[in-house]
Amino acid sequence: RKEVEQDPGPFNVPEGATVAFNCTYSNSASQSFFWYRQDCRKEPKLLMSVYSSGNEDGRFTAQLNRASQYISLLIRDSKLSDSATYLCVVNKVGGYSTLTFGKGTMLLVSP
């Protein structure tokens, strides 16, 4: 099993749609989880951290299921500006903690 695995995409959705991204991670000892957003040919930027209780930030909702080692990101009422690649990120346990990035899922929102 890969350390962090995401839906390959791309996801093509119309404006206003709801879209969900899934991510699984292999190390049950991981403690920190994030979603980053990366625009085409740009650097990644933090979208939101993912907490055990689930968290929401406007149209974005992140969920964590530790038992299944599964993370999700839900985007409601998609906007054209949401078009980007969404990276699932998990801390790598052992020694000093570093972050492991998934390959990302591309989202394309069309008018």
Added chain:
Amino acid sequence: DGGITQSPKYLFRKEGQNVTLSCEQNLNHDAMYWYRQDPGQGLRLIYYSQIVNDFQKGDIAEGYSVSREKKESFPLTVTSAQKNPTAFYLCASTTGQGPSEVAELFFGEGSRLTVL
């Protein structure tokens, strides 16, 4: 404005040449990282440094070297030993340090290296 500055943004080099990518941050962050990204791939960790004068190999350190002589600077040298150096290189920093502490990574705008 605080941030991370990478240079050059675009770089072309001939096979067999070493090249050094600059990364400077004025965020007063202790930890700095170098990642490589290839098309359709996730970011892969090359080297990281938690403190001045100390650094560790990441998952793909072969063919690369780094130094951390100053807190704000973490240059990456891509040597001729790196077999497939053409990639997008990203430098990042964070306040987090220690075995389990992970904080938000702040990235520079990246350097695109093309080997001709």
